[in-house]
Amino acid sequence: MAGFTLERRSETPLARQIYMHIRKEILNGGLKEDSALVSTRALAGQMGVSRNTVSEAYDMLIAEGYILSSKGAASRVAKGVQIEGAAKAESQQSENKPKSYTADFKTGQPDLGAFPHKQWLNSVANAMKTLPTTELSYTGPQGMLSLRQEISAWMYRSHMLSIDPGDIFITAGATQALYLLAELLLAEQKKIIMEDPCHMGMLRVLQTKGALIEPVPADEHGIRTDRICGEGAGAVYVTPSHQFPLGGILPAERRASLIRQARQHGFYIIEDDYDSEYRYGGMSISPLYAMDPEKVIYVGTFSKILFPALRIGYILLPRPLQQQWRRLRTCADVQNPPLGQAALADFLHTRKMDRHIYNMKKLYAQRRSCLLETLKNTFGQSCTFFGDSAGLHIVAQFPGACFDEAFRKSAAAAGLKIMPLSLHCIRECSHADKLLLGYGHLEPGKIRSGVKLLHRHMVSAGVWPEK
Amino acid sequence: MAGFTLERRSETPLARQIYMHIRKEILNGGLKEDSALVSTRALAGQMGVSRNTVSEAYDMLIAEGYILSSKGAASRVAKGVQIEGAAKAESQQSENKPKSYTADFKTGQPDLGAFPHKQWLNSVANAMKTLPTTELSYTGPQGMLSLRQEISAWMYRSHMLSIDPGDIFITAGATQALYLLAELLLAEQKKIIMEDPCHMGMLRVLQTKGALIEPVPADEHGIRTDRICGEGAGAVYVTPSHQFPLGGILPAERRASLIRQARQHGFYIIEDDYDSEYRYGGMSISPLYAMDPEKVIYVGTFSKILFPALRIGYILLPRPLQQQWRRLRTCADVQNPPLGQAALADFLHTRKMDRHIYNMKKLYAQRRSCLLETLKNTFGQSCTFFGDSAGLHIVAQFPGACFDEAFRKSAAAAGLKIMPLSLHCIRECSHADKLLLGYGHLEPGKIRSGVKLLHRHMVSAGVWPEK
Numbered sequence: 001m002a003g004f005t006l007e008r009r010s011e012t013p014l015a016r017q018i019y020m021h022i023r024k025e026i027l028n029g030g031l032k033e034d035s036a037l038v039s040t041r042a043l044a045g046q047m048g049v050s051r052n053t054v055s056e057a058y059d060m061l062i063a064e065g066y067i068l069s070s071k072g073a074a075s076r077v078a079k080g081v082q083i084e085g086a087a088k089a090e091s092q093q094s095e096n097k098p099k100s101y102t103a104d105f106k107t108g109q110p111d112l113g114a115f116p117h118k119q120w121l122n123s124v125a126n127a128m129k130t131l132p133t134t135e136l137s138y139t140g141p142q143g144m145l146s147l148r149q150e151i152s153a154w155m156y157r158s159h160m161l162s163i164d165p166g167d168i169f170i171t172a173g174a175t176q177a178l179y180l181l182a183e184l185l186l187a188e189q190k191k192i193i194m195e196d197p198c199h200m201g202m203l204r205v206l207q208t209k210g211a212l213i214e215p216v217p218a219d220e221h222g223i224r225t226d227r228i229c230g231e232g233a234g235a236v237y238v239t240p241s242h243q244f245p246l247g248g249i250l251p252a253e254r255r256a257s258l259i260r261q262a263r264q265h266g267f268y269i270i271e272d273d274y275d276s277e278y279r280y281g282g283m284s285i286s287p288l289y290a291m292d293p294e295k296v297i298y299v300g301t302f303s304k305i306l307f308p309a310l311r312i313g314y315i316l317l318p319r320p321l322q323q324q325w326r327r328l329r330t331c332a333d334v335q336n337p338p339l340g341q342a343a344l345a346d347f348l349h350t351r352k353m354d355r356h357i358y359n360m361k362k363l364y365a366q367r368r369s370c371l372l373e374t375l376k377n378t379f380g381q382s383c384t385f386f387g388d389s390a391g392l393h394i395v396a397q398f399p400g401a402c403f404d405e406a407f408r409k410s411a412a413a414a415g416l417k418i419m420p421l422s423l424h425c426i427r428e429c430s431h432a433d434k435l436l437l438g439y440g441h442l443e444p445g446k447i448r449s450g451v452k453l454l455h456r457h458m459v460s461a462g463v464w465p466e467k
Numbered sequence: 468m469a470g471f472t473l474e475r476r477s478e479t480p481l482a483r484q485i486y487m488h489i490r491k492e493i494l495n496g497g498l499k500e501d502s503a504l505v506s507t508r509a510l511a512g513q514m515g516v517s518r519n520t521v522s523e524a525y526d527m528l529i530a531e532g533y534i535l536s537s538k539g540a541a542s543r544v545a546k547g548v549q550i551e552g553a554a555k556a557e558s559q560q561s562e563n564k565p566k567s568y569t570a571d572f573k574t575g576q577p578d579l580g581a582f583p584h585k586q587w588l589n590s591v592a593n594a595m596k597t598l599p600t601t602e603l604s605y606t607g608p609q610g611m612l613s614l615r616q617e618i619s620a621w622m623y624r625s626h627m628l629s630i631d632p633g634d635i636f637i638t639a640g641a642t643q644a645l646y647l648l649a650e651l652l653l654a655e656q657k658k659i660i661m662e663d664p665c666h667m668g669m670l671r672v673l674q675t676k677g678a679l680i681e682p683v684p685a686d687e688h689g690i691r692t693d694r695i696c697g698e699g700a701g702a703v704y705v706t707p708s709h710q711f712p713l714g715g716i717l718p719a720e721r722r723a724s725l726i727r728q729a730r731q732h733g734f735y736i737i738e739d740d741y742d743s744e745y746r747y748g749g750m751s752i753s754p755l756y757a758m759d760p761e762k763v764i765y766v767g768t769f770s771k772i773l774f775p776a777l778r779i780g781y782i783l784l785p786r787p788l789q790q791q792w793r794r795l796r797t798c799a800d801v802q803n804p805p806l807g808q809a810a811l812a813d814f815l816h817t818r819k820m821d822r823h824i825y826n827m828k829k830l831y832a833q834r835r836s837c838l839l840e841t842l843k844n845t846f847g848q849s850c851t852f853f854g855d856s857a858g859l860h861i862v863a864q865f866p867g868a869c870f871d872e873a874f875r876k877s878a879a880a881a882g883l884k885i886m887p888l889s890l891h892c893i894r895e896c897s898h899a900d901k902l903l904l905g906y907g908h909l910e911p912g913k914i915r916s917g918v919k920l921l922h923r924h925m926v927s928a929g930v931w932p933e934k
Contacts (some may be wrong), residue, residue, distance in 0.1 A: 122808070137774065137775050175800055204798060
């Protein structure tokens with residue numbers, strides 16, 4: 001044991017230290033195979049530890065097969081154990097600190113500063129107090145019944161939709177819903193129809209699952225259902241309540257057409273309702289799901305209402321798919337953890353959710369007005385808007401301008417996070433003069449200074465006239 | 468509006484009720500396309516509500532495209548909106564209450580009654596108090612840094628393993644880890660080598676991902692590495708610390724051979740360390756990962772130590788795979804929620820974890836002794852055991868007996884949940900006389916009465932002599 005000293009003040013037991021050292025020597029060839037080890041008594045004397053300590057280390061080495069013991073004789077190094085050292089690859093890790101921007105118009109970002117922390121923590125505390133021990137074990141892939149009942153009641157309050165809690169399946173957010181639905185629906189037909197432009201994150205999810213994407217243009221009303229070729233499609237993915245990113249509400253006639261096509265060609269419609277709670281000019285839009293619960297899979301999420309890291313969403317699933325979904329979810333990650341579900345059930349049950357949405361709607365409506373007004377004042381009447389009646393973002397059109405990846409990059413370098421609509425296009429190319437502006441998380445002051453910075457940058461980048 | 472009455476005491480606003488009714492009439496053809504609606508004034512009078520209420524309903528119908536307004540003229544039903552009613556499929560839902568057994572020897576079940584609720588809740592409360600608002604937003608797919616640091620420190624305390632927190636990736640449990648690893652590793656090579664017998668749940672996960680399973684026999688020491696044909700394999704899935712279900716500790720020589728083969732054929736080794744914390748005869752086993760962090764992916768879980776529904780596990784990932792993993796996890800479900808992670812970090816930091824494991828080890832050791840003793844007393848010396856030095860289950864061999872699916876079913880009917888080892892076999896057929904007995908969750912009284920019931924049932928089923 002040359003060159004090896006025990007660290008007596010270490011948290012690691014002495015026996016473990018001896019074991020580690022000998023093991024290392026065996027693996028790197030310092031102790032050759034079949035060579036005899038010194039006796040436990042001798043090593044104990046040598047190291048100044050009790051014989052028990054050394055025996056414990058040897059026992060471990062025997063249990064793991066590094067050395068072989070034989071009665072009365074010395075223990076020997078086992079054969080075939082030595083391996084060459086592994087070269088460790090360079091660390092790729094980047095504990096990536098998100099870049100911070102002077103003005104950040106990112107989309108899909110609720111105002112977390114206005115999140116009712118105290119009330120949420122109350123719900124978590126209530127949930128903890130009342131969570132039965134049985135909920136700590138596996139409880140099945142569908143999600144907590146009490147939460148599904150609360151979601152059902154809430155859907156009725158908010159959308160006048162009567163949903164059987166048995167048709168609700170809790171997910172780890174909308175992304176997981178889409179990820180697993182793709183696996184479920186694309187088993188036979190790989191084609192999936194998407195709106196163009198669309199949400200790039202969701203497009204990436206579907207592409208990861210090997211989907212063959214067929215883009216269909218969306219206009220200011222939503223997907224152009226007359227341009228859909230439904231034959232051979234496994235699914236259509238749409239955002240009918242507030243088309244992402246253009247913001248259209250899909251008209252009833254297109255809704256009916258979509259459902260007729262789904263029935264005719266046997267595909268399912270995935271309806272992503274990512275932010276319909278925030279509608280500023282009246283009641284919230286009725287889901288497409290209500291028109292045909294056998295053909296539409298409704299995907300809901302609480303990420304935008306509460307906070308993105310919550311990771312709780314839900315789907316309303318046609319019954320013929322439910323058994324398959326259960327199997328798949330069990331394989332994917334078994335189920336959602338119970339605490340968040342129970343807290344959310346409490347948050348819904350006590351109507352904290354309704355109050356929170358009411359408050360946020362007021363807040364977001366103010367910010368939306370501020371953004372629209374500031375844009376008008378800064379860019380004049382030629383600047384027009386899409387999708388401003390709902391949600392946490394708008395699309396602004398700047399006639400004559402042309403925004404592309406180069407513009408996005410130069411803006412980012414100037415401290416301005418802004419997304420050209422063209423970067424959300426799959427094939428369409430009629431949106432070069434539009435920008436996507438998320439405002440939910442921005443206070444009025446930030447909005448005004450952000451628009452100023454945008455104007456300055458557009459002028460300096462040559463996409464907008466100086467005066 | 469014949470046959471329609473407003474529910475004035477309903478929570479649903481009157482405007483919403485009117486909207487819902489008209490929409491329904493349009494969809495089912497009661498209101499034909501292009502037909503004129505009565506004016507808002509007339510309908511308001513008819514229903515006894517304010518004109519504003521009716522206007523709100525009409526505005527909604529216009530926004531969603533069910534009716535078309537034109538200045539000065541009556542609103543008309545839009546064209547092409549009517550669809551035939553969807554027949555609703557029979558509910559498949561079964562809010563499946565788990566069957567309860569008189570004696571339940573299921574495996575992988577910790578004792579949730581002994582779970583230190585109070586201390587865990589303290590950790591949750593601490594986490595809630597200190598969680599920064601930034602953690603409510605998306606924080607990336609790798610998991611909370613503070614938790615990864617605590618896991619790193621804990622791996623050092625428990626396994627003398629020095630892990631860079633940058634190589635740790637938090638997962639939603641071990642199942643998700645395997646599910647996504649399969650997607651990652653099987654992109655090119657579909658073949659995956661598994662121990663036979665193995666964990667059927669994990670086999671199902673891999674099969675779901677389209678893996679071509681190549682079973683390799685495991686004996687009482689673990690996988691027979693001399694029987695592996697590594698060519699064309701994408702991965703090998705092993706449980707070297709405590710082979711599931713046989714319980715062997717993979718000897719050093721086989722470990723070295725496995726790593727040599729992985730290097731030669733370019734496949735990765737997935738090491739599932741599902742319960743090595745509970746080892747009764749000494750230190751815990753060193754992970755295979757320690758021998759080659761470039762070829763071994765270590766999968767750890769807290770389901771067995773804390774509780775199954777926690778859904779937090781972690782993997783130690785070779786660096787060339789890290790970027791791909793980040794991308795994939797982002798698509799699959801983005802990230803773990805923050806509260807559970809922060810609570811677990813606190814539980815580790817305050818050493819509640821170490822104390823909990825210490826306590827549970829004592830408890831499980833007693834139960835294990837009770838089970839072994841009761842089996843010996845009941846079935847005599849011919850009954851032998853495998854894998855009893857660690858974990859929460861043992862394998863018992865009853866020479867001459869033959870256990871199969873029929874036996875499992877008849878036992879279940881008699882109130883006895885028991886798993887024949889043969890049902891964990893892919894191809895192997897040398898385990899017909901063995902049963903799997905999980906005991907972690909069973910108090911001594913339950914163990915004794917369970918063994919009695921097992922004996923009675925084995926005799927009545929004719930697989931064991933009466934005296």
